[in-house]
Amino acid sequence: MVSSAVLSQYEIAEHLVSIAGANHVRTEADGTVSSVPASTEEVSGILAFCNENGLSVRPHGGGTKQRWGNRTTANVNVSLERLNRVVEHPWQDLTCTVEAGCNWAALQDRLGAHGQFVALDPLFAGRATVGGILATNDSGALRHRYGSLRDLAIGMTCVLADGTIARTGGKVVKNVAGYDLCKLFTGSMGTLAVITQANFRLHSLPQHERHFTVSAPEAKRLSALLAKIRGSHLLVSSLQLRGSREGFHLDVLLTAHPLAQQDSILNSMVREDGLTLLEGSREMWQAREALFLPGRTILRLGTLPAQVCDYADRLQMASPRVSISSVSQSLGLHTIAIQAEPRETIDVLKQLREHAALSRSTVAILEPGTLSANAFVMPEAQLPLMREIKRQFDPHNILNPGKMF
Amino acid sequence: MLKPSIVTELSQIVGTRGMIMGQSQLQTYECDGLTAFRVPPQAVLLPETTDQVQRILRVCHRQQIPFVARGSGTGLSGGALPGEDSIVIGLSRMNRILNLDLPNQQITVQPGVINANVTAATAPHGYFYAPDPSSQTVCSIGGNIAENAGGAHCLKYGFTVTHILEMTVVLPNGDLVTLGSRTPDAPGYDLAGVFIGSEGTLGIATEMTIRIMRKPETVQVILAAFDTILAAAQSVSDVIAAGQLPAAMEIMDRLSIEAAELSVHPNYPACEALLLIELDGPEAEVNLQMEAVTKICKENGAWETRLAVDEHARLLVWKGRKAAFAAAGRLSPNYIVQDGVIPRTSLPSVLEKLNAMAAAENLRVTNVFHAGDGNLHPIILYDRDHPGEEERAIDLSLRILDVCVEAGGSITGEHGVGREKQCSMSYMYADPDLETMQRVRRAFDPLNIANPEKLFPTPRLCGERTRGAYAPHPLEASGIAEVF
Numbered sequence: 001m002v003s004s005a006v007l008s009q010y011e012i013a014e015h016l017v018s019i020a021g022a023n024h025v026r027t028e029a030d031g032t033v034s035s036v037p038a039s040t041e042e043v044s045g046i047l048a049f050c051n052e053n054g055l056s057v058r059p060h061g062g063g064t065k066q067r068w069g070n071r072t073t074a075n076v077n078v079s080l081e082r083l084n085r086v087v088e089h090p091w092q093d094l095t096c097t098v099e100a101g102c103n104w105a106a107l108q109d110r111l112g113a114h115g116q117f118v119a120l121d122p123l124f125a126g127r128a129t130v131g132g133i134l135a136t137n138d139s140g141a142l143r144h145r146y147g148s149l150r151d152l153a154i155g156m157t158c159v160l161a162d163g164t165i166a167r168t169g170g171k172v173v174k175n176v177a178g179y180d181l182c183k184l185f186t187g188s189m190g191t192l193a194v195i196t197q198a199n200f201r202l203h204s205l206p207q208h209e210r211h212f213t214v215s216a217p218e219a220k221r222l223s224a225l226l227a228k229i230r231g232s233h234l235l236v237s238s239l240q241l242r243g244s245r246e247g248f249h250l251d252v253l254l255t256a257h258p259l260a261q262q263d264s265i266l267n268s269m270v271r272e273d274g275l276t277l278l279e280g281s282r283e284m285w286q287a288r289e290a291l292f293l294p295g296r297t298i299l300r301l302g303t304l305p306a307q308v309c310d311y312a313d314r315l316q317m318a319s320p321r322v323s324i325s326s327v328s329q330s331l332g333l334h335t336i337a338i339q340a341e342p343r344e345t346i347d348v349l350k351q352l353r354e355h356a357a358l359s360r361s362t363v364a365i366l367e368p369g370t371l372s373a374n375a376f377v378m379p380e381a382q383l384p385l386m387r388e389i390k391r392q393f394d395p396h397n398i399l400n401p402g403k404m405f
Numbered sequence: 406m407l408k409p410s411i412v413t414e415l416s417q418i419v420g421t422r423g424m425i426m427g428q429s430q431l432q433t434y435e436c437d438g439l440t441a442f443r444v445p446p447q448a449v450l451l452p453e454t455t456d457q458v459q460r461i462l463r464v465c466h467r468q469q470i471p472f473v474a475r476g477s478g479t480g481l482s483g484g485a486l487p488g489e490d491s492i493v494i495g496l497s498r499m500n501r502i503l504n505l506d507l508p509n510q511q512i513t514v515q516p517g518v519i520n521a522n523v524t525a526a527t528a529p530h531g532y533f534y535a536p537d538p539s540s541q542t543v544c545s546i547g548g549n550i551a552e553n554a555g556g557a558h559c560l561k562y563g564f565t566v567t568h569i570l571e572m573t574v575v576l577p578n579g580d581l582v583t584l585g586s587r588t589p590d591a592p593g594y595d596l597a598g599v600f601i602g603s604e605g606t607l608g609i610a611t612e613m614t615i616r617i618m619r620k621p622e623t624v625q626v627i628l629a630a631f632d633t634i635l636a637a638a639q640s641v642s643d644v645i646a647a648g649q650l651p652a653a654m655e656i657m658d659r660l661s662i663e664a665a666e667l668s669v670h671p672n673y674p675a676c677e678a679l680l681l682i683e684l685d686g687p688e689a690e691v692n693l694q695m696e697a698v699t700k701i702c703k704e705n706g707a708w709e710t711r712l713a714v715d716e717h718a719r720l721l722v723w724k725g726r727k728a729a730f731a732a733a734g735r736l737s738p739n740y741i742v743q744d745g746v747i748p749r750t751s752l753p754s755v756l757e758k759l760n761a762m763a764a765a766e767n768l769r770v771t772n773v774f775h776a777g778d779g780n781l782h783p784i785i786l787y788d789r790d791h792p793g794e795e796e797r798a799i800d801l802s803l804r805i806l807d808v809c810v811e812a813g814g815s816i817t818g819e820h821g822v823g824r825e826k827q828c829s830m831s832y833m834y835a836d837p838d839l840e841t842m843q844r845v846r847r848a849f850d851p852l853n854i855a856n857p858e859k860l861f862p863t864p865r866l867c868g869e870r871t872r873g874a875y876a877p878h879p880l881e882a883s884g885i886a887e888v889f
Contacts, residue, residue: 091646092642115648148590150598158841166838166841168842172747173778174555174746174778175814176555176815177816177817177822178822178830179599179603179845179846180599181599181841181842183595184845187590188594203650235686235687260688262687302586302588304588305509306509360588362586376592385576385848386594391848404593
């Protein structure tokens, strides 16, 4: 039951100290209390206390994506930064177990010692944590070949709002025992549970990488080429379209053995379309991260794969007074940055959402910038079910309240 | 029993052609591929449209009639086994391919479409549908979704859930909802991801858009003959350690090789363990990988390696492997196929335990593995006519799952929990884990009418022990109740 009594910041802190220790609880100037638990059990204790007392909770990883989604306030911050161990890496099984507060780059370094990696290129790998990346379901251009986090996360330990510690999935890649709650928690923006540990399936690091890029003034000039590459036998790991007012670049990462001579196959495909293939570099895959500059509004759009170029062009035509940069994954996932006056930004969002309603595409707000609009527009028919899921997992609505709905 | 007024109402929805009530016809639906469990349903309905499914479920919801959705009935865990007071909703008449969208590499189908027909429809354009359960020539896409079906090639290409983009789903209250999206990362919770593999407990999918993949430029299969399963297993580990990701890696033991030989004559070498590795991709790449893989096999003692390069030879190799379950019928009048998963590296120790357990029960167990991902399919051979043998076989099959869990694995890699393994669920998951899954179930199906008494352990079926399906319940022992 939710207690009607309102606890003071001091009383909250005092209780959290009894769980996490005095060195790991801090009262903040804005009236919130920050806690840094050291174990799943301590997270459980904190959540159970907050649930009983109707205190809202903000799970916190590296803090790189806290602004994503709708604005939310919380009484208690739960930082996962002390849950930062790579628990195990049985490399012969191509799996690993890692705590949610572990830094992504640190995890990849550990796995790389055995020539393996979690085949995902999320944003801000140097600062972002495993848990935060899972909660936001972030993915980069590697998704073209390896799928998203929902294909790579095979097990999790989570703490529900009432403090229940639940494990789902397992340590083996193939496992259909019961509901796959990893799917549900991935991308749930910290609104259903706090992820404290995750198991991933791993891949071997590619041994042969070649980076290429093809440029054109308009995306539609690259459209046929993109379709040809998607329908080809080329061993492409990453495929992305970068767009801005200055022009468009189609980036390709080939990972076939040099003897397969796929670079020359790609080259002739490019030349057939009257374009020029240039050697690219590793840096071009950082383009999505480079969109995130202070003050910009960042949106995530989903379109059909065949609409990628059309959509990229459409963005540039949105308004002459607005500067838009985009990085689109081949599967139809676009990250776009808008730099404009607040009113112009609202107009662009409205335009995109009107078009989305007609074209089956979706528009979510990651970094709101100056915008204050609903971050996630979901189909009406799905809403009752989504709300009921939230109610079942978090009946008192303490976990990131308002973040999703 | 269904009330006559309900029977009339249901028959008005599907017509007399779409309703089965006769006792002899109902027998067809009394079990799925797990034939040890049989319960005739109250009625079978064969809807032809989403609208009919919706109207049926509204009646079920209003009257609190449990329902069991059924595809082709090939499931091996009793997922489509009727409950004693339930109706069966057979989706086999909803078998149309609705739209092939090549530019987006997607195809939209109805649930009754046969798995292999999806590939057949896309093959002329150079595409295929990746999940390939052994039953792929008869099993349906709807059933594949319910079970999150895998197959030999999911090592590289993933499971059903990897390939389903969007589904039209009728919820247990009759409401219609679209789960997932044809575009990536639609806002909101990934309800499609939870629905897939929920074994018919969250609703009925009546239309699905699925991802198709470009057929690889080259496919080659190598057969390697070994004197021990351990040598074959070591080769698998070495291939993985070398950074290769084959499309499939399968091991068959002597008994299953013999059975396949009797059944479909794949002309396998006679050996203790046969390792089958399929590589696909660009030709030059595959040639290089095949060289490396062959070398690894030989270093581990393979005394014969055979390369199947052309389509005909390859298909024959796979025909033998995919017939392995059915071929067990050549070895024994009855058999149980199990579906445990273990971390690949624990294969030697698990096999040793498994052999000792079989010997102690004086039962023959033959093994077929998806070795690449540690998915074991021990086939326990027995004769139902020998008193007590079926019980011992079932008990052994469940104890094998315990060994898999103890090794850090799973009780099921692709066949599902269904009725067969529901009591083993509490060996793999603690109560809070199972209760957390129930939260999802309650959100979708608060009345618990969608395939109830499946998947989760229930006191009624699992007795007072938390596991061990076949410990007689006290009520059963005293003759008050029956366990079916």
